[in-house]
Amino acid sequence: MVHISGKVDDVLKKDSITSKALSLVPYTGNFWRYYRLLKQSQWWSRARLEEYQLQQLNRLLNHAYENVPYYRRVFDERGLKPKDIQDFRDLQKLPYLTKEIVRNNHDDLRARNYPESRLERVTTGGTTGTPLVFYYERGVSRAIEWAFIKALWDRIDYHFADKCIILRGQSLGPDRLWQPTFFGRWLTLSSYRMTDQYLPGYIEKIRQYRPRFIQGYPSSITILARYMKARKVEPFKGLRAVICASENVYPEQKKLFEEVFQCRVFSFYGLSERVALAGACEHSDHYHVAPEYGVLELAGPDGKEVKGDGRGVIVATGLTNYAMPLIRYNTGDISSYVHEKCACGRDYPLLRGVEGRLANAYIFGRNGRLIPTTGLQGHTRLLDCVERYQLYQDTKGEVVLNIIKKESFSDKDFSPILAEFHNRLGDDVKIEVRVVDDIPLTSRGKLNYLVQKLPVKIDDF
Numbered sequence: 001m002v003h004i005s006g007k008v009d010d011v012l013k014k015d016s017i018t019s020k021a022l023s024l025v026p027y028t029g030n031f032w033r034y035y036r037l038l039k040q041s042q043w044w045s046r047a048r049l050e051e052y053q054l055q056q057l058n059r060l061l062n063h064a065y066e067n068v069p070y071y072r073r074v075f076d077e078r079g080l081k082p083k084d085i086q087d088f089r090d091l092q093k094l095p096y097l098t099k100e101i102v103r104n105n106h107d108d109l110r111a112r113n114y115p116e117s118r119l120e121r122v123t124t125g126g127t128t129g130t131p132l133v134f135y136y137e138r139g140v141s142r143a144i145e146w147a148f149i150k151a152l153w154d155r156i157d158y159h160f161a162d163k164c165i166i167l168r169g170q171s172l173g174p175d176r177l178w179q180p181t182f183f184g185r186w187l188t189l190s191s192y193r194m195t196d197q198y199l200p201g202y203i204e205k206i207r208q209y210r211p212r213f214i215q216g217y218p219s220s221i222t223i224l225a226r227y228m229k230a231r232k233v234e235p236f237k238g239l240r241a242v243i244c245a246s247e248n249v250y251p252e253q254k255k256l257f258e259e260v261f262q263c264r265v266f267s268f269y270g271l272s273e274r275v276a277l278a279g280a281c282e283h284s285d286h287y288h289v290a291p292e293y294g295v296l297e298l299a300g301p302d303g304k305e306v307k308g309d310g311r312g313v314i315v316a317t318g319l320t321n322y323a324m325p326l327i328r329y330n331t332g333d334i335s336s337y338v339h340e341k342c343a344c345g346r347d348y349p350l351l352r353g354v355e356g357r358l359a360n361a362y363i364f365g366r367n368g369r370l371i372p373t374t375g376l377q378g379h380t381r382l383l384d385c386v387e388r389y390q391l392y393q394d395t396k397g398e399v400v401l402n403i404i405k406k407e408s409f410s411d412k413d414f415s416p417i418l419a420e421f422h423n424r425l426g427d428d429v430k431i432e433v434r435v436v437d438d439i440p441l442t443s444r445g446k447l448n449y450l451v452q453k454l455p456v457k458i459d460d461f
Contacts (some may be wrong), residue, residue, distance in 0.1 A: 030140050034147035041292055046347040053291045056319045061085055064325045070108040097329045106133045114323045124272045137323040144320045152279040156241045156266050167191055167216030191220045192424055195369055199227045215243040218253050219372035225260040235262040248354055269354050275329045276316035281344040288348040294318045311336045362456050366397025366428040373450055385409045390439045394453035401433045
């Protein structure tokens, strides 16, 4: 039994806007319960963390067996019961859960003891370009997620009351470059108007706003940083950190950000699937894996857990989403362990980071403008009518959108898809939609969201 005291309320008094903001969100008790846990559990010993983690895993497996048809079938086919999973090694008796399995079984992966009214449907294509449907528990899942994010941001003294610039792939429409959100404490900038025409205005607006943090996709932040460096623009005063998420941060990008913004670059790793979360700390850029959030494995080419310094695919089991449990979910992301204890004192497992591909991060506009693709990847209901899709570019300013239609697809679906992509990519990209019978996989069996035939280098920005 884990006992959690309320002493951390004293810490929260620094964050006066937190209570006000969260009072508008349902199920805020889940935020406080997890946040109080994390303020204490981050300092637990590895043994105590693993004891807590195993308790939560056993609870999740029992729930999945009793309420989730897919997992009842998986257990029964192998002659297993949840009680047969006594430790983390036993978890390997269960098969991997792939994105393809989720697509083909998303209804059977939904917990039957959750009525429709308690489910939040989430659609994402990730980096594969194939829409993936899964479910959160309405109100609860997002509240829990914010508790973990808040605990991460505490490491760099970030409070919800702090002013923050947001560059996370949002399109604010053709006539709007920025928009205040979160009670005016955040200023969201459009990632799709970052051209020489508009960037001077962006920089002036940021100076007027006086943020303490910039938060966003590294690909979007890179465009701003390269523009400022090329024109020797002075750093923003009072900036404490640049917070990077949702994409790999390349060493060249980190060096660039530190040079231009003259502050700490802080990054973390998470997924919409809610199976794994990891982030840097006060002393290190290594990713500290949150065991309270999920069980993380690194799987080698032979399917066995990676030992030593080898690289492997992140396979993770989320411990917080009971509406649609994902057990041994193959993320497709590559990493390796760091075999040391961090100077911060937390006894969390450490990762060196998550590998990604720069070539799949950008589209070229007609005049050479680089447009980040992360905000494009699958976050639209329009693409529920296609089996999978992929962007292809071999000419600046021209993009082919290849789609494999579902049976429900009709000719009237072409116009809204084109309008959606045109709004996000801008006027200097011509889009052609092609219906195809197949979209080839890579040699590793993956489907890239973007096939970029034009060379992309950091120096191109």
